[in-house]
Amino acid sequence: MTKYRFQDDYSEGCHPKVLDILQTTNMVQQQGYGYDEYSQKAKELIKAQMQNENSLVYFVSGGTQANLIVISSLLRPHEAVISADTGHINTHETGAIENTGHKILTCHSADGKLKISDIQFQLDYHGRNPHMVKPRMVYISNSTELGTVYNKSELIELYSFCQSNNLLLFVDGARLGAALTSAGNDVSLKDMGIYTDVFYIGGTKNGALLGEAIVINNMDLQLDFEYYLKQKGALTSKSRTIGIQFLALFQDDLFYNIALHANKMASTIADALKEKGVEFLVEPMSNQLFPIFSNATIAFFEKEL
Amino acid sequence: MTKYRFQDDYSEGCHPKVLDILQTTNMVQQQGYGYDEYSQKAKELIKAQMQNENSLVYFVSGGTQANLIVISSLLRPHEAVISADTGHINTHETGAIENTGHKILTCHSADGKLKISDIQFQLDYHGRNPHMVKPRMVYISNSTELGTVYNKSELIELYSFCQSNNLLLFVDGARLGAALTSAGNDVSLKDMGIYTDVFYIGGTKNGALLGEAIVINNMDLQLDFEYYLKQKGALTSKSRTIGIQFLALFQDDLFYNIALHANKMASTIADALKEKGVEFLVEPMSNQLFPIFSNATIAFFEKEL
């Protein structure tokens, strides 16, 4: 009997096509620090899909790095970021955001998503009071840490609300592939370019060895971004290493195909579990499942596996 | 006529053996965040060469990242690091160290090396005065930003001085391969484990796609180091990506062979230039050359190349 193990996104290597292109380009000389041809071409592919020539794209090595650079570079010292309490920046980044000097204002979320009423509460609570931080950014993850996904009308509503309230909208897309290929999703990469100020596209969890692509849509926020990358140790000298991987992912829809496959496999498991009567913490929407097992079932799994 | 171009350490891909091992291990499942077998094995190889089981080794993605994590995690807020004014942390890291809250105390250096008299001056100048920062760490690069190399007696002397003066010695080894294989070098990796508190081994400039190995020898400094890595966005989730590369470099002396080759080729160029009467800013010791050309020669090169 064949055993399959589903550990997490980090336990595998990369998609073979990613290694192939690393191999075929390896002996070509290129410029460093983001100016290699592969990075340039990968950026062009991403911007072409977004149908937006004005966005800037930068490659960094990981998600926590992307989050801390974006947030610390866009906020002034007294400004804070609003997040669901389940948000990765709040729970599993060892205080990385606070370490750059900024408070995270959290809203309780049962499904990992942030609601406009939550943001409004924070705005009302803080008002214009110099004794409290000033909310200035909204952070959401798509898909969220609970595997849920924002649909297009939710995204537009959030962005409009932010626009009306002098807030920046930043989307953590470590799992953006899973979101954009989830069943029922109606958000495109083009929408991400229109209805966010900044977002990033996760490579590490979607077929790359490592790498995330930060996309800055709001032109007011683009100034001097390379300085921030360098200052935080994120301006990769052999930038081709990450650029090539995104080139592989955004040629021929590989990025979407990998994510779609993961979502489908997760869905198959979810359906099988549902058939057995298993309930879920939140309704499965992408490649993360949170089934609720009895202690007996857990004990059985632990013994057999 | 064949043209050879010597741009810099960042313009090439990686050594083919590095890609080979990435390829052969790609489909094997592994744990993330530093606990994959390849990272573990690479760490064992490094510690075996150091003949030191007590050091801790961590892999990060770049040199500026290594510098800012080491320095910010080992210093308390009022403590400062002493560096040659040519030191990378002082010149080309966009204020990364200051951004973590620490002052760099600089000493003028003509050859990139830091002298004990310079350190003593800073100690005397600052004394025990709470109106001034407290010198607590000494930062040197080996090889230095000018290509010069510390020999073993210099290293021991610096370390002893630091020990006697409550200073930590941190060696930036972004170019450590070049140093350890330079003509006349008598420092070994084992010495690095004995005569420094912390150092790192540069992979990016010596055959890897990206990656540096931080080595913490001083056991008082080892506590909680993974927290600092994570907080600064440096705890790579697919840690195998860097671990495998160091495994390739530290099997069969590949790390040293790459560096030795670069040094030899640089030496050939240096000798040819010297034969033509060219003088150097500093005497060539490793793979960095600083020849002094006339404006006419520079103009000629620019036209022909």
Add this chain to the structure above:
Amino acid sequence: MTKYRFQDDYSEGCHPKVLDILQTTNMVQQQGYGYDEYSQKAKELIKAQMQNENSLVYFVSGGTQANLIVISSLLRPHEAVISADTGHINTHETGAIENTGHKILTCHSADGKLKISDIQFQLDYHGRNPHMVKPRMVYISNSTELGTVYNKSELIELYSFCQSNNLLLFVDGARLGAALTSAGNDVSLKDMGIYTDVFYIGGTKNGALLGEAIVINNMDLQLDFEYYLKQKGALTSKSRTIGIQFLALFQDDLFYNIALHANKMASTIADALKEKGVEFLVEPMSNQLFPIFSNATIAFFEKEL
């Protein structure tokens, strides 16, 4: 008809005796930066009351300043402070603690007090996981932001728990006078020296023009504290300005008499309100009252006053 206005602690000048001693000492030359005779004598008075010669006392100009210096100087970058969600550091210091790089872990509190079960929850939740911050300090206010007061057995229990769990106990005593003179209080300044690692004694809210006295009991935490004061702009050059005020407050029990008077007056008001059937958000224990008025009553007050 005479009107009395109870705005807040900040709307008054200082106690006349404080100005008197500023006046009588004004023409005497003294050393700066904490080494004037008045500061020295005030420190001796405080330590004598604590019956503890080993504590160190430092004067700073305000409460937020005291909080941010104590917390940032005692924590390493990945360490966090646990606080009630009502804690001043969490609500009304404009992110001052986060601005020094540290996350505040909050526990919901209905009465402003922190319970051991809350702290235990944070310890269990964070475990020893480098992806999350490391809880290292417990912050309580006495009296709290809701006017409640810790009794001696609660304080001892908190301190013992902290001792057993490698946590530092820091008491924000901006309103310590109110706490130590509240009805039923059994905590003394001596207890504060025994059952806390660090605390401060609020002058600003208790008769001084400005000034708080930070007291460091834990001798492991005393090293280099003047450096932190200076670095955060808190090492007052004419240190006599604050030292003299504490000299006035700690001669002849002035500190306690002022607080006791305020508590008594508040109690008189509370009793009168209770007689009228008014209920309170939390039972009045010190000089802060949180009566619950009907909208009609509020409207009446706004019209008449």
Add this chain to the structure above:
Amino acid sequence: MTKYRFQDDYSEGCHPKVLDILQTTNMVQQQGYGYDEYSQKAKELIKAQMQNENSLVYFVSGGTQANLIVISSLLRPHEAVISADTGHINTHETGAIENTGHKILTCHSADGKLKISDIQFQLDYHGRNPHMVKPRMVYISNSTELGTVYNKSELIELYSFCQSNNLLLFVDGARLGAALTSAGNDVSLKDMGIYTDVFYIGGTKNGALLGEAIVINNMDLQLDFEYYLKQKGALTSKSRTIGIQFLALFQDDLFYNIALHANKMASTIADALKEKGVEFLVEPMSNQLFPIFSNATIAFFEKEL
């Protein structure tokens, strides 16, 4: 024989008129956090002298505090401040500026003054290179740490240069009184409002118990300044304590008279020393003298005094 001792600016109390007004206003209720009538009136007096209604004035408790708040609130993370190497922020603030995340770029100065050629050098050296910090602010002290004074044409030239080069000009006026009343000075408070972006007026060294007045002329820099004050622990709750002192200083020219007197007395000493043939490190211009004594003379003084 009467002995006079000239220790430093910090060894005295305050001018009697400062205490008088603290006394006469003590029993009046006022709003806190900067909104008391005395602070408002003091601000109006300062702005009236500047003939500039658009500047904002804030009172803080000390010079290092003023420096770190101004610099950290006006710079983005990758921006640096240019200073003479003798500048107080570089030498005697325990790394306060670096602790807020910013590098200080220093220029050697023999007389404490910063020259345009020094600033130009830093601009040329850094260029537009994301691997290096971005110079964005120029910091000068007036009078300088060596007692020298900028005249009006120098100030205008510096400000024009800054304007042309996208640099902010910040003047540390801890000793501004001494500068504005020095022999030959032609700079007025009005000029300070025109030819600087931000400056502060030192009270502590000029007759106050404590307190500095930060003046923000550049309207682009005024947004949210109270948040920064609060976040750094500088928003004094009993703001009247400092406001009243500035009210005393800026009624009836007290501020200038105190400074003028100090300058004259210093000049008398300087003349007497010159008559004796004593030379000076820099030509005396204000109330700081740097005479060069022989070791024998120093030994004599140490014995007699």
